[in-house]
Amino acid sequence: MKEHTTTKRTRGASTPAKNFMRPRLVTKTLLTVSLCCALLACVKNPDTEESPKTIINNVNIVDPVKGLLAQRQVVVQEDKIVYVGPIDKTKAVDSDTIIDATGQFLMPGLWDMHVHFLYDEALTDTMPELFLRYGVTSVRDTGGDVKKLSALREALKDAPAPRIYFSGPLLDGEFVVYDGTDPSRPPLGVRVLNAESAMNTVSALKTAGADFIKIYELVAPATYNSLVAAAKEFDMPIASHVPLMMTADVAGPAAGSMEHLRNIELACAANWQELLTQRQAAITGFTEGLGYALRSGLHTAQRVPAINAYDETRCNEVLDTLTNTIQVPTLRLNTVLMLKPFERPDWPSAATALPQKVLENWQARITMLEANRLTIDHTFANWSQFLIARLLERGVPIGAGTDTPIGLGIPGYSLHTELELLVAGGMSTKQAIYSATVTPAKFLGLEETMGQIKAGMAADLILLSENPLENIEHSRSIINVMSRGSWVD
Ligand SMILES: [Zn+2]
Numbered sequence: 001m002k003e004h005t006t007t008k009r010t011r012g013a014s015t016p017a018k019n020f021m022r023p024r025l026v027t028k029t030l031l032t033v034s035l036c037c038a039l040l041a042c043v044k045n046p047d048t049e050e051s052p053k054t055i056i057n058n059v060n061i062v063d064p065v066k067g068l069l070a071q072r073q074v075v076v077q078e079d080k081i082v083y084v085g086p087i088d089k090t091k092a093v094d095s096d097t098i099i100d101a102t103g104q105f106l107m108p109g110l111w112d113m114h115v116h117f118l119y120d121e122a123l124t125d126t127m128p129e130l131f132l133r134y135g136v137t138s139v140r141d142t143g144g145d146v147k148k149l150s151a152l153r154e155a156l157k158d159a160p161a162p163r164i165y166f167s168g169p170l171l172d173g174e175f176v177v178y179d180g181t182d183p184s185r186p187p188l189g190v191r192v193l194n195a196e197s198a199m200n201t202v203s204a205l206k207t208a209g210a211d212f213i214k215i216y217e218l219v220a221p222a223t224y225n226s227l228v229a230a231a232k233e234f235d236m237p238i239a240s241h242v243p244l245m246m247t248a249d250v251a252g253p254a255a256g257s258m259e260h261l262r263n264i265e266l267a268c269a270a271n272w273q274e275l276l277t278q279r280q281a282a283i284t285g286f287t288e289g290l291g292y293a294l295r296s297g298l299h300t301a302q303r304v305p306a307i308n309a310y311d312e313t314r315c316n317e318v319l320d321t322l323t324n325t326i327q328v329p330t331l332r333l334n335t336v337l338m339l340k341p342f343e344r345p346d347w348p349s350a351a352t353a354l355p356q357k358v359l360e361n362w363q364a365r366i367t368m369l370e371a372n373r374l375t376i377d378h379t380f381a382n383w384s385q386f387l388i389a390r391l392l393e394r395g396v397p398i399g400a401g402t403d404t405p406i407g408l409g410i411p412g413y414s415l416h417t418e419l420e421l422l423v424a425g426g427m428s429t430k431q432a433i434y435s436a437t438v439t440p441a442k443f444l445g446l447e448e449t450m451g452q453i454k455a456g457m458a459a460d461l462i463l464l465s466e467n468p469l470e471n472i473e474h475s476r477s478i479i480n481v482m483s484r485g486s487w488v489d
Helices: 003-014 030-039 124-133 146-155 195-207 221-233 248-254 272-284 291-308 312-319 347-351 356-371 379-394 413-424 429-435 438-443 472-476
Strands: 053-063 067-077 080-085 097-100 105-108 110-115 136-141 163-166 170-172 189-191 213-215 238-240 257-259 326-328 461-464 478-483 486-488
Touching: 053 461, 110 124, 110 326, 110 413, 110 438, 124 136, 124 478, 136 438, 136 478, 146 163, 195 221, 213 221, 221 238, 221 248, 238 248, 248 257, 248 312, 272 291, 291 379, 312 379, 326 438, 379 413, 413 429, 413 472, 429 438, 429 472, 461 472
Parallel strands: 053 097, 053 105, 110 136, 136 163, 170 189, 170 213, 213 238, 238 257, 257 326
Antiparallel strands: 053 067, 067 080, 105 461, 461 478, 478 486
16 A cells, blocks of 8 residues: 555545635535534525535546546535536525535445444444445445344434445354354354245345345255245345355356355366265265354365366356356455455554454454464465456456455455455456445445436545546545535544
């Protein structure tokens, strides 16, 4: 990470908006306007009965579809963008806030498609603020207790926080990987054993407010199909790991997204059929023990051998079945032991935002990793990076997600690392931005209202000092973030 972006970020964060507000026309500070809109109903203009507008002039729009749109005016009212186009001077009234953003860049708020608010409850309360600080205005929580997630979303309804879309628990098989037995692994999963429990579980999740479902690795193939049917019945998108008793080309097409690129390597091996038979026998024959141990045993036994037996023709056949299934590679997670984000120059200042207890815990893990570094195998990390170009060539959609806070993922900060890794893997800067804006909106069927800067869309915006289309690292040059129509200060 280059030092200059860190410096600018800090500078921008400490003096938001000061240098680009036009004092003559500004009737309130941004902070007052934000608080006013967040906590009370915005004061309406008595002449027009309209809520005050935020008008951003002369800004360069970073459009994930069209690229750079220079010198536009963007008008925000309440939580929506109401106008994007040439500067229209008639639009401003006295109660509006006008910002001159000459030379600056406005990007749609980013999504992190893979987060876990409940993975480390010492961090849960800090996560919303951190997401917003880094411009992550929407997240998909891909596994956790549905009641707690629903309560969290409710509690944050009127607070500065990202939009939260959640799945509830990991829907697993007879053995559950995250069953809560080991205190270091939270109880994120539940057992689903047959068609009836699949239907009941998905129905209950829908009632509890879940936006999609998340299927996990030890689910039986018949139950997987039942869950797919139930999700269809209740109109819920599916995020899934590839169940170990299936292959990516069989399970994947039924899902809206698949996570971590994990177990795709098992389907891309020349001997995929033999590996599948072995896994099915191992799972069927497993009668006692921990789901976590069963899964890691299979990963250990098959992952590296499968990558060593990679067959491009076979893999192309697999990838060609996934052109409607978003892959969320979580490259940041897959490469954490190899690329060591904690050695980046901007890591220490980002990590200071973590609660002390979490920071100490992470530091202990970093010390342990350093001690073991010679024995760490990087085959899957390298394969994950390699696969990005293959996905792009075969037209498989890619979404940006981090799995934060798992694997030392600092909320918000780690999404920018993910964007950099996607670009390093072969995506253009525009494709990477698309993967964190339009693609996640599409997963939830929200692409008409989120993901771009257009009239009628959500006012989730990031004002940047530098152009991220030129260099993806500039996504970190944040001056200010707007979430649901209010600036986050
Ligand atoms: Zn996860």
